[in-house]
Amino acid sequence: xxxxxxxxxxxxxxxxxxxxxxxxxxxxxxxxxxxxxxxxxxxxxxxxxxxxxxxxxxxxxxxxxxxxxxxxxxxxxxxxxxxxxxxxxxxxxxxxxxxxxxxxxxxxxxxxxxxxxxxxxxxxxxxxxxxxxxxxxxxxxxxxxxxxxxxxxxxxxxxxxxxxxxxxxxxxxxxxxxxxxxxxxxxxxxxxxxxxxxxxxxxxxxxxxxxxxxxxxxxxxxxxxxxxxxxxxxxxxxxxxxxxxxxxxxxxxxxxxxxxxxxxxxxxxxxxxxxxxxxxxxxxxxxxxxxxxxxxxxxxxxxxxxxxxxxxxxxxxxxxxxxxxxxxxxxxxxxxxxxxxxxxxxxxxxxxxxxxxxxxxxxxxxxxxxxxxxxxxxxxxxxxxxxxxxxxxxxxxxxxxxxxxxxxxxxxxxxxxxxxxxxxxxxxxxxxxxxxxxxxxxxxxxxxxxxxxxxxxxxxxxxxxxxxxx
Amino acid sequence: xxxxxxxxxxxxxxxxxxxxxxxxxxxxxxxxxxxxxxxxxxxxxxxxxxxxxxxxxxxxxxxxxxxxxxxxxxxxxxxxxxxxxxxxxxxxxxxxxxxxxxxxxxxxxxxxxxxxxxxxxxxxxxxxxxxxxxxxxxxxxxxxxxxxxxxxxxxxxxxxxxxxxxxxxxxxxxxxxxxxxxxxxxxxxxxxxxxxxxxxxxxxxx
Ligand code: SF4
Numbered sequence: 001x002x003x004x005x006x007x008x009x010x011x012x013x014x015x016x017x018x019x020x021x022x023x024x025x026x027x028x029x030x031x032x033x034x035x036x037x038x039x040x041x042x043x044x045x046x047x048x049x050x051x052x053x054x055x056x057x058x059x060x061x062x063x064x065x066x067x068x069x070x071x072x073x074x075x076x077x078x079x080x081x082x083x084x085x086x087x088x089x090x091x092x093x094x095x096x097x098x099x100x101x102x103x104x105x106x107x108x109x110x111x112x113x114x115x116x117x118x119x120x121x122x123x124x125x126x127x128x129x130x131x132x133x134x135x136x137x138x139x140x141x142x143x144x145x146x147x148x149x150x151x152x153x154x155x156x157x158x159x160x161x162x163x164x165x166x167x168x169x170x171x172x173x174x175x176x177x178x179x180x181x182x183x184x185x186x187x188x189x190x191x192x193x194x195x196x197x198x199x200x201x202x203x204x205x206x207x208x209x210x211x212x213x214x215x216x217x218x219x220x221x222x223x224x225x226x227x228x229x230x231x232x233x234x235x236x237x238x239x240x241x242x243x244x245x246x247x248x249x250x251x252x253x254x255x256x257x258x259x260x261x262x263x264x265x266x267x268x269x270x271x272x273x274x275x276x277x278x279x280x281x282x283x284x285x286x287x288x289x290x291x292x293x294x295x296x297x298x299x300x301x302x303x304x305x306x307x308x309x310x311x312x313x314x315x316x317x318x319x320x321x322x323x324x325x326x327x328x329x330x331x332x333x334x335x336x337x338x339x340x341x342x343x344x345x346x347x348x349x350x351x352x353x354x355x356x357x358x359x360x361x362x363x364x365x366x367x368x369x370x371x372x373x374x375x376x377x378x379x380x381x382x383x384x385x386x387x388x389x390x391x392x393x394x395x396x397x398x399x400x401x402x403x404x405x406x407x408x409x410x411x412x413x414x415x416x417x418x419x420x421x422x423x424x425x426x427x428x429x430x431x432x433x434x435x436x437x438x439x440x441x442x443x444x445x446x447x448x449x450x451x452x453x454x455x456x457x458x459x460x461x462x463x464x465x466x467x468x469x470x
Numbered sequence: 471x472x473x474x475x476x477x478x479x480x481x482x483x484x485x486x487x488x489x490x491x492x493x494x495x496x497x498x499x500x501x502x503x504x505x506x507x508x509x510x511x512x513x514x515x516x517x518x519x520x521x522x523x524x525x526x527x528x529x530x531x532x533x534x535x536x537x538x539x540x541x542x543x544x545x546x547x548x549x550x551x552x553x554x555x556x557x558x559x560x561x562x563x564x565x566x567x568x569x570x571x572x573x574x575x576x577x578x579x580x581x582x583x584x585x586x587x588x589x590x591x592x593x594x595x596x597x598x599x600x601x602x603x604x605x606x607x608x609x610x611x612x613x614x615x616x617x618x619x620x621x622x623x624x625x626x627x628x629x630x631x632x633x634x635x636x637x638x639x640x641x642x643x644x645x646x647x648x649x650x651x652x653x654x655x656x657x658x659x660x661x662x663x664x665x666x667x668x669x670x671x672x673x674x675x676x
Binding site: 029032036037049050053054056060063064066067069070073074083089090091139140141142145158159160161164165168192194195198199202206207220223225232233234237239240241251258261262263265266273275277278279280281282284285288289297299303304307309312 | 476477479480481483484485486487488491492493494495496497498499500501502519522575576579592594595596597602608609610613630631632634635636640641642643644645646647648649650651652653654655657658659661663664665666667
């Protein structure tokens with residue numbers, strides 16, 4: 001299933017990618033998905049005249065919070081406690097899983113409903129609960145498809161994007177009955193019919209389950225408020241109906257003040273699904289409406305990331321998935337190749353920092369990129385992903401992996417079309433690079449000239465000036 | 471390791487991770503108030519943006535509200551309605567079900583729909599925010615029934631997200647609603663009403 005633990009022992013990125021690019025259905029689905037969302041996103045972002053200022057504020061708010069994380073976490077703890085909630089601190093996955101399992105056991109229940117949460121996937125919570133005799137039911141439609149199909153999610157936002165409608169119909173027909181209400185006999189592969197089957201299947205679950213587990217998109221230190229953005233309403237079901245709510249949240253999800261939400265509620269939906277606003281956002285503070293509320297604050301490697309001056313910017317990530325949708329490597333390789341709940345460009349920098357680079361897979365991730373810079377341009381919190389990739393490559397010297405990886409992804413560097421992108425990278429790396437790239441990148445620059453890196457590439461100049469008109 | 475130990479461990483790791491890092495000032499150069507031209511057309515903008523999410527929208531004068539609501543409910547054949555505490559009685563015709571004592575989830579699941587007011591509405595994004603105040607009820611009331619009719623008064627409409635955040639009280643549980651519930655998980659086809667209401671109908675009183 002979808003737990004982090006399952007990914008252990010997976011082969012390195014190039015091997016996974018090589019397999020994925022042979023899968024034409026997967027490539028077709030991914031291409032359609034990434035291009036559709038990319039187009040919608042461009043329209044939604046273009047509507048806001050102050051996008052640049054919002055992006056700058058978001059970056060600064062996140063950096064300011066990370067700089068003062070200790071103070072704000074303590075503040076968060078005080079505010080949640082004052083509002084009748086309970087706060088727990090988990091240094092690693094094992095501890096977080098133990099805390100959650102104990103909380104569930106204390107209620108006497110043996111099943112929980114879950115709203116899609118990457119933090120709980122990261123720590124392998126479902127598997128840990130299973131060992132304790134507790135069944136965790138995923139309630140997001142895509143997560144349900146993934147869970148019933150005994151599969152892994154392949155995209156942050158649309159985890160089942162690798163499945164088409166007839167596959168989903170088969171999964172529902174074969175598996176739903178094992179997990180609760182069976183799929184209707186006459187189920188077609190119409191998206192509407194499939195969604196209706198999921199609605200009936202899950203509603204029984206929502207109305208009968210007394211413990212829920214969630215993540216959160218943001219936590220507000222000033223007020224102790226948690227914020228969840230979603231589309232389907234399964235989040236609202238989990239957050240409001242059960243008697244006990246347990247939220248497992250990475251410590252980097254913090255924002256200092258209530259006002260800061262005004263920035264992120266504009267950036268996240270538009271970057272993520274290309275909508276002006278997602279259908280549902282829920283906020284709650286402590287024990288709302290008489291519910292028992294527990295917040296588990298999760299470190300699990302985040303403080304190691306924080307200690308890396310260049311790498312720490314990855315903690316700004318708000319998991320919008322915009323960087324996945326513009327990434328040429330992700331589009332060809334698919335999310336599974338990254339072997340982590342965090343796929344795509346953000347996964348390539350976050351996973352090896354969170355998990356370390358001991359395994360072959362994790363060591364190969366900093367090479368799962370062409371360094372084209374599209375991810376940086378798309379990122380609403382301005383994470384310079386290429387900069388972090390280069391930085392991490394310096395840590396894991398693995399040029400062979402890079403060559404294999406790029407070949408596997410069908411990517412040939414010396415094509416003219418790639419040159420523009422290479423130049424942009426050059427512009428970004430100017431401050432590190434006198435004329436020749438260091439370390440593992442030297443093999444790359446040794447075979448081509450970078451005689452004079454312009455401060456701005458032609459493409460960037462064109463974008464900025466509308467071809468000289470401005 | 472015990473939990474109290476972890477708290478100290480995490481906090482001390484953070485302390486040493488950021489030791490020596492510079493302070494970061496926050497620049498808020500983004501828009502926080504609407505341009506005056508937009509402010510004049512908020513009712514129209516809200517109606518347009520809510521309709522963009524495939525919700526049904528009516529813009530009416532105060533005197534027409536009750537009749538518009540009654541007609542909408544009749545069109546749907548919605549007779550068993552929930553009316554939260556504090557809702558003006560003319561907004562929920564007939565004999566609506568009250569939530570006092572609280573209805574069970576199963577009972578809520580069986581009603582035809584719910585009529586509510588709201589706390590704030592955001593024109594630019596087409597979003598309605600409920601804060602469980604008078605005429606809105608607890609969060610489950612607008613979640614379990616398949617139909618939600620929401621009444622918005624002109625003075626509750628703000629231009630953008632910053633104004634809404636400024637007006638709202640974080641100590642109350644908030645539900646921000648932008649159209650009916652929806653999924654795009656199956657080949658990116660939009661399907662309404664996976665778990666929340668399949669239909670959102672909004673009556674804006676200008
Ligand atoms: S790195 Fe940036 S673009 Fe990618 S998911 Fe995170 S916030 Fe979004």
